[in-house]
Every structure is written in structure tokens, then in C-alpha cells.
Amino acid sequence: MEDMKKVLLIATGGTIASGYTEDGLAPQIAAGALLRYVEEYRDFCRVDVQEPFSLDSTNIYGRHWVELAGLIEKKYDAYDGFVICHGTDTMAFTAAALSYLIQNSRKPIVVTGAQKPIDLPVTDARTNLLDSLRFASDGRAHGVNIVFGGNVIAGTRAKKERSKSYNAFSSINYPNIAVIRDGRIIFYIEDEDRINGQVTFYHTLNERILLLKLVPGMDGTVLNRLFSGYDGVIIEAFGVGGFPDYGEIPFYSEIRRWMDAGKFVMMATQVTHEGSDMEVYQVGKVIKEEFGLMEAYDMTLEATVTKAMWALGQTKDPEVFRRLFYRTVNHDILLGEEQASELPS
Numbered sequence: 337m338e339d340m341k342k343v344l345l346i347a348t349g350g351t352i353a354s355g356y357t358e359d360g361l362a363p364q365i366a367a368g369a370l371l372r373y374v375e376e377y378r379d380f381c382r383v384d385v386q387e388p389f390s391l392d393s394t395n396i397y398g399r400h401w402v403e404l405a406g407l408i409e410k411k412y413d414a415y416d417g418f419v420i421c422h423g424t425d426t427m428a429f430t431a432a433a434l435s436y437l438i439q440n441s442r443k444p445i446v447v448t449g450a451q452k453p454i455d456l457p458v459t460d461a462r463t464n465l466l467d468s469l470r471f472a473s474d475g476r477a478h479g480v481n482i483v484f485g486g487n488v489i490a491g492t493r494a495k496k497e498r499s500k501s502y503n504a505f506s507s508i509n510y511p512n513i514a515v516i517r518d519g520r521i522i523f524y525i526e527d528e529d530r531i532n533g534q535v536t537f538y539h540t541l542n543e544r545i546l547l548l549k550l551v552p553g554m555d556g557t558v559l560n561r562l563f564s565g566y567d568g569v570i571i572e573a574f575g576v577g578g579f580p581d582y583g584e585i586p587f588y589s590e591i592r593r594w595m596d597a598g599k600f601v602m603m604a605t606q607v608t609h610e611g612s613d614m615e616v617y618q619v620g621k622v623i624k625e626e627f628g629l630m631e632a633y634d635m636t637l638e639a640t641v642t643k644a645m646w647a648l649g650q651t652k653d654p655e656v657f658r659r660l661f662y663r664t665v666n667h668d669i670l671l672g673e674e675q676a677s678e679l680p681s
């Protein structure tokens with residue numbers, strides 16, 4: 337058929353493509369073989385395959401994200417949509433990173449995977465892959481999304497909340513973009529009109545970002561010991577956000593040291609839902625104001641980390657960094673616009 341959509345399937349490994357070995361599950365099923373389990377796709381799209389690498393997603397990080405974005409950039413004009421098959425463990429990081437590396441894409445870029453290998457008799461893999469191909473072939477779909485367990489989740493809003501169930505991913509602090517039920521896509525958010533201008537690809541990340549989770553009693557000098565290894569730190573604080581003050585233990589002076597050295601200090605919360613708001617309590621407000629600290633607000637940790645890597649890959653200027661960090665990309669932050677609008681443009 338003339339109007340069949342063209343989709344590029346990019347396989348990267350993960351459980352969806354795994355088989356049993358003596359040492360446990362490991363990726364084995366080639367990209368082309370994945371497609372044989374979902375022949376129904378032939379009714380609505382044509383698919384080519386690429387397999388840049390085949391890894392358990394535990395082993396996927398910054399350089400793979402840049403490689404995936406580069407591959408999509410190279411093939412962008414030749415396809416109507418892209419589906420990346422990926423392990424679930426770091427899928428939320430990859431989807432967030434790709435949301436920053438590929439912005440303003442009118443074409444859909446879907447990240448999917450499964451909790452069970454595609455060749456098992458009982459598996460979520462076939463539904464997830466077929467749903468993803470369907471979504472990547474839909475004219476209303478755009479940008480980076482995870483399709484998993486019947487949910488379509490903005491690439492910056494996904495979190496793996498369940499390690500075994502088929503509904504492993506949730507959309508955090510934001511509604512699903514769409515759901516897919518029995519092969520029918522029901523959009524909750526239709527915002528194609530927000531895309532104007534050209535798709536933009538970025539090629540640089542700075543991975544020297546540390547995510548430090550506070551535990552009660554943590555000694556602030558831990559920041560001193562990690563100082564030379566990183567250009568920025570995101571501190572995963574308690575509740576809406578604040579720093580402990582245990583008397584002589586110097587979180588405050590460590591933050592001063594990092595900032596005086598031109599490093600970036602940001603605050604996020606270890607609570608999954610509803611986000612940070614450092615100005616509520618004295619333990620947060622005073623230090624936020626003193627240092628002009630940035631905070632993640634309603635962003636997921638995965639988005640916060642990869643956005644910091646992307647922004648720091650573009651600039652070292654604190655004002656430019658702040659503007660990039662608070663600007664909304666692929667629905668990632670709702671509470672940052674206010675902060676961004678207070679900055680000179």
C-alpha cells in the first residue's frame with residue numbers, strides 16, 4: 337500500500353530479546369527475529385531494522401544515548417517513526433536522555449521493551465512491540481515516549497516502579513500521553529500544534545553528574561571526598577527538600593566549596609510523587625536563598641539527571657545552565673516555567 341508508514345526498529349538488547357543462558361538471561365534474539373513475533377504490523381507499516389548494540393540495559397549509559405540519537409538523526413528523513421527496543425532497567429534514563437538529545441521532533445520516537453522475553457508463550461513483549469509500532473505509525477504521535485503495558489508515557493515522565501509486573505512503568509506527576517487498548521490508541525494529550533520549527537539534535541552530554549541520596553545522619557564531608565570526580569551534584573533530599581544540620585557536619589560549607597569552584601549543586605526529592613519545594617521549610621528555604629540553588633520541582637530523578645548532563649554538555653555558564661534546566665522539554669517540568677521567566681532571556 338502506498339500510504340504505509342515506514343518505521344525503523346532499533347534493537348539494543350534487554351529482556352525482550354533475551355534467552356536463557358547458564359548464567360541467567362542475556363540478550364540473544366536479533367532485531368529481525370523480534371519482528372517475526374508481531375507479523376500483524378504488516379497491516380499498517382513497513383519496518384527496517386538496525387542493531388547498534390545488544391546489551392542488558394544495565395550496561396547502557398551516556399555514550400549509547402548519544403549513539404542512538406545520532407543514528408536517528410542519520411535516518412530521520414527516511415522514516416516516519418522510530419521504535420527502540422530496550423531493557424527496562426534503565427529505560428526511563430534512556431527515554432529522558434533522548435528527550436533532551438532530540439527536541440521538537442514531529443516524528444514519534446518510541447522506547448519499549450518487556451518484562452519477559454518475546455519467545456515465551458506467556459509474555460508482554462509481543463503486545464508492547466506491536467503497540468509501539470502502531471504508535472510510531474500514528475500521525476498524531478510525536479516526540480519521545482515510552483510505550484509499555486498499554487500506557488504511552490512522555491519520555492521525561494517515566495519511572496520503573498515495579499521490577500516484575502507487566503505494568504512496570506508509571507507516568508510521574510503528569511498524565512499518560514495516551515493509552516493503547518486492543519490496538520486502539522486513545523490520546524489524552526494532543527499537542528502536535530506545540531511543535532513548530534525544526535527538530536533539533538544535540539550531540540554532547542557531560543556525564544560528570546553525581547546523584548547523592550541523603551540518609552539520616554549522613555556526613556556532609558562525603559561531598560568533599562567526591563569533589564574532584566564531578567562537575568555537578570544533585571542531592572536527593574527528604575520530603576519537599578532541605579539540608580540536614582547536625583551541628584558541626586558541614587553540608588553548608590561543602591556546598592559553598594562546590595559552588596565557588598564553578599560546580600553545579602541542585603536539589604531533588606527522594607519522594608517519587610509530587611516533587612520538591614524547598615521554600616516550604618526553614619531547612620530548605622534558607623540554603624536555597626543563600627546559594628541560589630536550583631531544584632527539580634516536579635521532574636523525575638531520571639529527567640533531572642539526564643537534563644543536567646545535557647545542559648552541562650551545552651554550557652558552563654551558570655545563567656545559561658539555569659535557563660536550560662528550567663525550560664520545559666517534552667513535558668518534563670511544570671513548576672520551572674516561573675523560575676525561567678524570572679531570568680533574563
Ligand SMILES: NC(=O)C[C@H](N)C(=O)O
Pocket residue numbers: 349350351352391392393394422423424425426449450451452
Ligand atoms: N526487563 C528487562 O529488560 C530487564 C533487563 N535486565 C534489562 O534492563 O535489560
